[in-house]
Amino acid sequence: MRAACHASAVDETTEPRQPADGPLGEISLPDRKRSPWWELGRRLLFALGILVGTVLLVWLDRAGYRDNTDPTGEVDLIDSIYYTTVTLSTTGYGDITPFAERARLVNAFIITPARIAFLVLLIGTTLEVLATQGREMFRVARWRKNMNDHVVVIGYGTKGRSAVDTLARNGIERSSFVVVDPKPIAREEANADGLAVIAGDGTRREVLRRAGISRASQVIITTDHDANTMMATLTVRQQNADAYIVAAVREHDNVPLLRQSGADSVVTSSEAVGRLLGLSSLSPTLGSVMEDLMTYGAGLEVAERDLLLNEVGKAPQTLPDQVIAVVRDEKVYRYFDPVVTLLARGDRLIVVRPSKEKPWAPRPGTHEEDRAVEDE
Numbered sequence: 001m002r003a004a005c006h007a008s009a010v011d012e013t014t015e016p017r018q019p020a021d022g023p024l025g026e027i028s029l030p031d032r033k034r035s036p037w038w039e040l041g042r043r044l045l046f047a048l049g050i051l052v053g054t055v056l057l058v059w060l061d062r063a064g065y066r067d068n069t070d071p072t073g074e075v076d077l078i079d080s081i082y083y084t085t086v087t088l089s090t091t092g093y094g095d096i097t098p099f100a101e102r103a104r105l106v107n108a109f110i111i112t113p114a115r116i117a118f119l120v121l122l123i124g125t126t127l128e129v130l131a132t133q134g135r136e137m138f139r140v141a142r143w144r145k146n147m148n149d150h151v152v153v154i155g156y157g158t159k160g161r162s163a164v165d166t167l168a169r170n171g172i173e174r175s176s177f178v179v180v181d182p183k184p185i186a187r188e189e190a191n192a193d194g195l196a197v198i199a200g201d202g203t204r205r206e207v208l209r210r211a212g213i214s215r216a217s218q219v220i221i222t223t224d225h226d227a228n229t230m231m232a233t234l235t236v237r238q239q240n241a242d243a244y245i246v247a248a249v250r251e252h253d254n255v256p257l258l259r260q261s262g263a264d265s266v267v268t269s270s271e272a273v274g275r276l277l278g279l280s281s282l283s284p285t286l287g288s289v290m291e292d293l294m295t296y297g298a299g300l301e302v303a304e305r306d307l308l309l310n311e312v313g314k315a316p317q318t319l320p321d322q323v324i325a326v327v328r329d330e331k332v333y334r335y336f337d338p339v340v341t342l343l344a345r346g347d348r349l350i351v352v353r354p355s356k357e358k359p360w361a362p363r364p365g366t367h368e369e370d371r372a373v374e375d376e
Contacts, residue, residue: 043121050118054084054111064103069095087111088118143196149217150176152243154202154232156186156195159222159248159269164195178211203231205239213239221247221263226254230261237262293352301355307347309370314343320364321351346374 058065059080066073075083075096083096088111098104151167153160156179168174179190180202187197200207202221213219219236223229226249233247247263249255250270258266276294280287292299304327316323316335326333326340327348333340340347357363365371 047118047121050114050121051084051088054088054114055080057106057110058083061100061103061106064098064100064106065096066099067096088115090115090119144212147178147196147212148215150178150212150215151218151220152178152180152208152211152213152216152236153195153220153222154180154236155222155224156181156190156197157222157224160220161189161193163220163222163246164193178216180207180211203228203235205235208235208239213243216240216243219243219245221245223248224250226250226258230254230257233258233261233263298355300352302350302352304348304350305365306371306373307343307345307349308364309372311343311364312345312372315341316343316349319349319351320361321349321353323349323351325350343372345372347372 055077058075059077062075062080065075065079065083067075067079070079079096086093087107098107151164151172153164156164160179160181164174164177164179167177174194175196177195178198179187179195180198180200181187181190182199182201187199190197198207198211200210202208202223213236219240221229221232221236223232229247229249233245236243236245244265245263246265246267247258248267248269249258250268252268252271255266255268276287276290279290289300293302302324305321311319316326323335325335326337326343327350328340328344328346332350343349353363354361357366
């Protein structure tokens with residue numbers, strides 16, 4: 001069942017022609033690990049801390065140590081540094097040894113654990129640096145293998161982000177989205193929102209191939225140039241004949257061209273905003289209602305839902321929801337059209353309803369009612 005669709009505000013988006021800072025088609029997944037160089041620096045500081053601490057410990061307890069190569073047997077600061085380095089590295093030449101009971105206990109219970117921690121730190125750092133790139137490659141390979149029937153969003157500006165938020169609120173997992181954008185800031189925001197990102201221009205075949213466009217079920221195209229939108233639509237349709245493509249354009253004159261390019265649905269952003277401005281000027285109350293319909297989570301919402309079994313044979317005007325259109329055999333009919341005077345199995349309804357279920361207006365379909373699906 002297609003998730004309920006909600007209108008959202010439109011605004012500026014990213015520029016797909018701007019070159020990316022990273023390599024073309026680079027894939028970045030959300031919740032990435034810190035840089036291995038950051039990890040290396042942090043661990044080097046820990047190792048230095050262990051070295052300095054052990055040197056101070058030996059120097060302060062130098063009376064319990066004997067330098068077998070010095071006639072006096074005394075241990076100075078340089079001897080403490082030397083003893084620390086050969087001890088923590090497990091070399092242990094034996095030329096400087098603890099002979100006092102206190103010094104031997106300190107070696108057993110403090111310096112030996114420090115030696116183990118030092119070695120684990122060095123080995124762990126080496127493995128971390130060597131394994132980071134391989135682990136990330138494995139992550140990307142596993143992501144590619146599992147990515148099917150996903151949603152590709154070309155351009156993660158205001159419109160792209162609003163589209164993702166709307167779909168996510170209606171039940172689509174964020175792991176099912178792949179964002180294509182050349183801008184580093186947009187990619188960072190998408191990663192922060194829990195989305196996988198492909199760096200690059202959404203009009204290029206190789207970039208779209210990396211996004212798994214041939215296996216995508218839906219594609220949302222939101223660029224700030226209509227020419228780029230048409231090019232991206234053509235490229236997507238060449239690689240995927242079955243994906244449902246939704247595109248946003250600024251000029252209404254370009255809508256037919258977008259449809260000829262392969263877009264299934266086209267939204268005219270500038271005209272929609274201009275119409276809303278005009279309605280608000282003519283009638284502030286009408287503008288307020290329209291803004292309410294386009295704002296998610298409060299007041300009213302426009303949604304698409306299944307017809308329920310107990311609604312079969314009824315007129316659209318008699319249902320609890322305010323029906324504004326009926327989808328029958330992939331065609332949309334207005335609620336007053338004679339073709340849909342009586343509702344039939346398999347119909348889907350476009351309704352205006354409260355955005356949240358109210359005690360006095362329970363949502364149909366939320367109380368385990370049977371759907372009126374069309375017989376096979």
